[in-house]
Amino acid sequence: MSKILEVKNLTVSLAGEEVIKNLSFQVQKGDFLTILGPNGTGKTVLLKTLLGFITDYAGEINWTGKTRVGYLPQGLTREKVGDMPLSVLEFLSLKNKNKKEIQEYLELVGVKDPKFLSKKIGDLSGGQFQRMLMVWALFDEPEILFFDEPTTGIDIKGEETVYNLLHKLQKEKGLTIILITHDVNVVYKHSSDVLCMSGDYSCYSKPEEIMDPKKLEEIYGMPVKFYKHNH
Amino acid sequence: MEINLIYSLIAGISIGGVSAYLGSLMLQRRMSLAAGPLGHLAFPGVALALLYGFDMSLGAFPFVVLGIVLIWLFENKTKLPTEALTAVVFASGVALSFLFLPIDKAEEALVGSISNINLTEMLATMFISMGVLLLIRYIYREMTIMSVSEDLASVEGINTKKYNFFFLLSISIMVALGVKLVGALLTAALVSIPAATAKNISGSMKSYIMFSVLAGILSSIIGIFIYKTTYLPAGILIILTSASFFLVSLFFVKKK
Numbered sequence: 001m002s003k004i005l006e007v008k009n010l011t012v013s014l015a016g017e018e019v020i021k022n023l024s025f026q027v028q029k030g031d032f033l034t035i036l037g038p039n040g041t042g043k044t045v046l047l048k049t050l051l052g053f054i055t056d057y058a059g060e061i062n063w064t065g066k067t068r069v070g071y072l073p074q075g076l077t078r079e080k081v082g083d084m085p086l087s088v089l090e091f092l093s094l095k096n097k098n099k100k101e102i103q104e105y106l107e108l109v110g111v112k113d114p115k116f117l118s119k120k121i122g123d124l125s126g127g128q129f130q131r132m133l134m135v136w137a138l139f140d141e142p143e144i145l146f147f148d149e150p151t152t153g154i155d156i157k158g159e160e161t162v163y164n165l166l167h168k169l170q171k172e173k174g175l176t177i178i179l180i181t182h183d184v185n186v187v188y189k190h191s192s193d194v195l196c197m198s199g200d201y202s203c204y205s206k207p208e209e210i211m212d213p214k215k216l217e218e219i220y221g222m223p224v225k226f227y228k229h230n231h
Numbered sequence: 232m233e234i235n236l237i238y239s240l241i242a243g244i245s246i247g248g249v250s251a252y253l254g255s256l257m258l259q260r261r262m263s264l265a266a267g268p269l270g271h272l273a274f275p276g277v278a279l280a281l282l283y284g285f286d287m288s289l290g291a292f293p294f295v296v297l298g299i300v301l302i303w304l305f306e307n308k309t310k311l312p313t314e315a316l317t318a319v320v321f322a323s324g325v326a327l328s329f330l331f332l333p334i335d336k337a338e339e340a341l342v343g344s345i346s347n348i349n350l351t352e353m354l355a356t357m358f359i360s361m362g363v364l365l366l367i368r369y370i371y372r373e374m375t376i377m378s379v380s381e382d383l384a385s386v387e388g389i390n391t392k393k394y395n396f397f398f399l400l401s402i403s404i405m406v407a408l409g410v411k412l413v414g415a416l417l418t419a420a421l422v423s424i425p426a427a428t429a430k431n432i433s434g435s436m437k438s439y440i441m442f443s444v445l446a447g448i449l450s451s452i453i454g455i456f457i458y459k460t461t462y463l464p465a466g467i468l469i470i471l472t473s474a475s476f477f478l479v480s481l482f483f484v485k486k487k
Contacts, residue, residue, distance in 0.1 A: 051385075053382070069386070070386075071382070071383075071386045073380050073382035073383055073386075074382075076379070076380045076382070076383065080380075081378075081379050081380075084259060084378065084379070085429075085430055085433040085434060085435060085436055085438070086375070086436050087434065087435040087436070090435055090436045094375060094376055118435075120434050120435070
């Protein structure tokens with residue numbers, strides 16, 4: 001395993017308030033890192049800083065070499081683009097790919113129905129919409145994929161398939177995945193590492209260590225229910 | 232056919248078609264109404280043009296650009312939303328122009344004067360419209376990605392400021408040209424109605440753009456021909472034709 005990203009003493013301030021304080025961690029190639037924490041603790045800010053959208057920060061962010069990055073933004077759901085007259089094929093063609101390439105990638109995320117391409121993107125189910133966005137992100141053959149709450153607006157069954165798919169991609173393509181979520185249950189089942197963020201407090205550990213009722217209460221400030229799955 | 236009718240038709244088709252094309256992008260960006268206030272901003276320029284006898288669009292353009300710059304400046308200076316600032320700026324523009332607009336010329340400023348366009352004006356209108364058409368084609372892909380998500384566009388390395396600038400430039404030019412076709416009051420209709428009509432009946436981007444441009448062009452042609460028989464102002468007839476297409480489209484709304 002080799003290091004793909006190193007963050008040292010990162011501090012990010014927005015409008016005079018320190019959102020991220022003195023954060024340090026490393027990501028190895030092939031990791032499935034989950035960033036966990038309640039809302040408003042700077043998870044998305046961290047992602048945007050890593051991606052280079054926020055440039056005003058103190059500390060160091062070191063990528064190993066030139067890393068190709070894929071990103072699925074927070075809050076991009078089918079409801080938001082629902083009324084755009086845009087078919088799946090047209091949307092994915094915006095990436096300058098031809099139909100054959102698009103179909104190949106769709107198969108990779110488990111979509112085989114040829115009618116899928118002519119559907120309006122607003123008419124897709126939440127899970128289908130996320131798959132389409134994954135194809136968008138995968139087109140660039142990224143080495144690292146960022147997901148910000150990818151299951152917003154998806155029912156529990158759909159949620160499970162999205163996470164399973166992420167897990168599969170991580171294994172099959174050797175992708176490094178960084179996932180933001182406030183859903184504790186994802187952590188144990190899929191992650192290799194967990195970064196928890198909770199205001200002043202942050203921690204970096206293996207899922208086994210963090211999935212402890214006491215520790216979770218520290219992060220969330222209240223008891224959290226979760227289910228331990230056996231691997 | 233008399234030569235004057237041909238001139239108005241060519242100018243009408245150019246402005247109507249390209250405005251509708253631009254409108255399809257503006258509707259995606261939820262900016263359909265922006266052309267309204269911008270048209271009103273053009274009033275002082277139109278007033279000056281009528282007063283000193285030069286081309287209306289030529290007078291309108293600098294004022295539309297000035298208006299956009301002012302709104303942009305106020306936006307950076309205050310925390311008010313764009314629409315509130317637009318309201319401030321455009322109302323001031325209209326008020327200012329009526330200070331010195333000769334009242335007997337008011338109708339021309341309000342509803343346009345495409346019917347007495349001359350050869351030079353027609354050629355200028357046509358070439359400028361073609362230029363804007365190419366500009367819109369150039370920005371369409373990137374603007375569509377931006378409409379889906381600004382963040383997604385940033386990851387793609389799209390310079391959103393640059394594309395927004397070209398977008399605003401296209402709007403300014405088409406508003407200035409639209410003033411001549413339908414008057415300063417109705418420019419919003421040229422961009423908003425054809426796109427809304429097309430959206431009702433389209434399930435894909437391709438058909439959406441095609442229907443929008445088609446509705447824009449047909450409205451201009453039919454409007455100008457009705458003008459030839461009724462002698463009501465052509466601008467009004469073009470907009471009403473366009474609105475009729477919209478009403479018809481309601482019967483064919485694509486649900487799924």
